[in-house]
Amino acid sequence: xxxxxxxxxxxxxxxxxxxxxAGIAAALRAxxxxxxxxxxxILGSLAAFVFAAQMVNIPxxxxxxxxxxxxxxxxxxxxxxxxxxAMTAVLAIQAVFFQDGGLTAFGxxxxxxxxxxxxxGFSVAALVARAVRGLxxxxxxxxxxxxxxxxxxxxxxxxxxxxxxxxxxxxxxPLMLTTHSAIGLLEAGLTGSxxxxxxxxxxxxxxxxxGAGNLRRPTAITIGLTGLALLIAAFLAPFASRxxxxxxxxxxxxxxxGRAAPLLPAALEGSALFSGRLAPFVPVLAGLVxxxxxxALAWAxxxxxxxxxxxxxx
Amino acid sequence: MPRIVRRxxxxxxxxxxxxxxxxxAPAGLNHGPIPAASWGIWVSVLAFSLATxxxxxxxxxxxxxxxxWLLPLIALLTLPAALLAAPGxxxxxxxxxxxxxxxxxxxxxxxxxxxxxxxxxxxxxxLKVPDRLVHVLAAALGSLVVVAHQVRAMLRAREARRPxxxxxxxxxxxxxxxxxGFGRLSAALLLRSLERAEALDRARRxxxxxxx
Numbered sequence: 001x002x003x004x005x006x007x008x009x010x011x012x013x014x015x016x017x018x019x020x021x022a023g024i025a026a027a028l029r030a031x032x033x034x035x036x037x038x039x040x041x042i043l044g045s046l047a048a049f050v051f052a053a054q055m056v057n058i059p060x061x062x063x064x065x066x067x068x069x070x071x072x073x074x075x076x077x078x079x080x081x082x083x084x085x086a087m088t089a090v091l092a093i094q095a096v097f098f099q100d101g102g103l104t105a106f107g108x109x110x111x112x113x114x115x116x117x118x119x120x121g122f123s124v125a126a127l128v129a130r131a132v133r134g135l136x137x138x139x140x141x142x143x144x145x146x147x148x149x150x151x152x153x154x155x156x157x158x159x160x161x162x163x164x165x166x167x168x169x170x171x172x173x174p175l176m177l178t179t180h181s182a183i184g185l186l187e188a189g190l191t192g193s194x195x196x197x198x199x200x201x202x203x204x205x206x207x208x209x210x211g212a213g214n215l216r217r218p219t220a221i222t223i224g225l226t227g228l229a230l231l232i233a234a235f236l237a238p239f240a241s242r243x244x245x246x247x248x249x250x251x252x253x254x255x256x257x258g259r260a261a262p263l264l265p266a267a268l269e270g271s272a273l274f275s276g277r278l279a280p281f282v283p284v285l286a287g288l289v290x291x292x293x294x295x296a297l298a299w300a301x302x303x304x305x306x307x308x309x310x311x312x313x314x
Numbered sequence: 315m316p317r318i319v320r321r322x323x324x325x326x327x328x329x330x331x332x333x334x335x336x337x338x339a340p341a342g343l344n345h346g347p348i349p350a351a352s353w354g355i356w357v358s359v360l361a362f363s364l365a366t367x368x369x370x371x372x373x374x375x376x377x378x379x380x381x382x383w384l385l386p387l388i389a390l391l392t393l394p395a396a397l398l399a400a401p402g403x404x405x406x407x408x409x410x411x412x413x414x415x416x417x418x419x420x421x422x423x424x425x426x427x428x429x430x431x432x433x434x435x436x437x438x439x440x441l442k443v444p445d446r447l448v449h450v451l452a453a454a455l456g457s458l459v460v461v462a463h464q465v466r467a468m469l470r471a472r473e474a475r476r477p478x479x480x481x482x483x484x485x486x487x488x489x490x491x492x493x494x495g496f497g498r499l500s501a502a503l504l505l506r507s508l509e510r511a512e513a514l515d516r517a518r519r520x521x522x523x524x525x526x
Binding site for chain 2: 003004005007009010013024028031032039040041042043044045046047049051053068085086088090092093095096099102103104161164165166167168189193194195196197198201202205
């Protein structure tokens with residue numbers, strides 16, 4: 001999944017570097033505010049372990065091999081922000097000293113493996129751990145989270161390569177998702193297996209989704225889930241079926257589909273902005289804007305409800 | 315005796331600029347011919363990389379061997395892009411992409427050879443990378459050698475116990491057992507690494523040295 005130098009266009013490389021830089025800055029800031037600091041030596045050792053585990057390629061299917069990415073495992077051990085810092089160190093060392101992943105592609109690789117791996121994996125694990133209580137929930141959550149994180153990384157890699165003009169997204173995305181499903185199963189199995197052993201011998205080392213080291217947990221979960229929603233909205237919207245859904249089909253069968261009228265006029269429909277070269281990006285843009293709006297509304301509603309609830313208890 | 319690099323921050327910045335120049339030079343993906351300037355950049359960067367390898371004491375043959383093992387990955391990404399290019403331009407796109415990737419990767423490898431781990435860490439400090447990140451990088455680089463030795467020792471011990479039965483040799487035949495074996499091996503490695511780091515941290519605190 002490491003993208004080497006020479007395969008990303010200048011705008012994609014720049015954008016991913018900026019996004020990854022912002023992510024690193026946020027992680028360093030969040031970690032600084034944490035009242036229970038973790039020594040740099042521990043994070044460095046964790047990074048060295050992830051590095052060593054990534055060196056071992058395991059055959060998954062004919063012509064496909066995979067290795068442990070380790071970001072979800074690291075997030076379960078030390079929390080998502082610290083996992084991101086450890087993954088930054090891993091990917092930087094790999095890019096500089098082993099040319100495993102390019103220097104110009106460092107931002108893209110960090111977003112694919114560090115950010116997606118830590119936050120998506122951790123968010124999914126936290127949700128599962130709420131349903132399955134106890135240490136077993138941690139392990140099951142990590143397994144599901146690792147699988148989700150691998151697929152998210154595959155989607156992001158496809159996107160960067162496609163935006164760089166190498167392959168069409170419709171061609172590369174199904175291929176990447178197919179191969180990474182097998183790799184994701186491996187990642188999930190290994191993450192669960194390692195975490196189960198660590199939980200058995202040194203459960204104190206696992207911060208987990210409810211651990212003391214994750215005081216910023218709600219923020220991390222929110223960022224992870226919003227990111228996941230944005231990914232789905234952006235990348236799956238263009239692949240949505242053009243066929244009518246059940247209600248539209250029924251309306252067409254009963255002959256009243258023509259009576260449907262929009263509540264609000266589509267102000268930008270047919271404008272110059274949404275025609276020509278920008279046309280293929282309209283579903284992506286619509287998906288992103290819609291998800292952001294819904295997220296903002298949900299956040300405002302939750303905030304309002306929690307204030308009301310607090311006031312009623314006073 | 316490690317070589318001392320003067321102004322490592324500047325070296326890292328120049329090296330990164332060389333990688334960037336090679337990596338973003340047009341490779342004919344927009345259905346046009348590859349500009350002569352692109353070939354000029356790639357050849358210059360490759361020549362610069364080989365000279366840097368030589369300057370850092372690495373023979374050209376060894377430097378080329380370092381680049382050759384990257385070829386399978388480059389080919390894996392280049393071939394589909396070349397096949398998808400417009401008919402007539404496929405060969406040019408294939409060669410262009412491969413040359414671009416090789417030149418950029420070669421520059422990165424030469425930069426690493428010139429700086430070395432110490433020079434790289436010093437360069438990150440000079441370029442004002444946040445201290446916390448530099449400390450984690452230093453700790454990770456320091457732990458790598460120990461972890462690599464531990465991995466080798468554990469694999470040797472496993473091989474001695476069950477000759478010819480590697481931890482991931484039969485993932486297709488018995489995936490559950492293999493994953494469990496790999497998990498235990500990795501978990502033991504992880505625990506040893508973290509316990510070593512904890513011991514080092516305790517020793518540092520006992521000597522009155524604070525958290526870096």
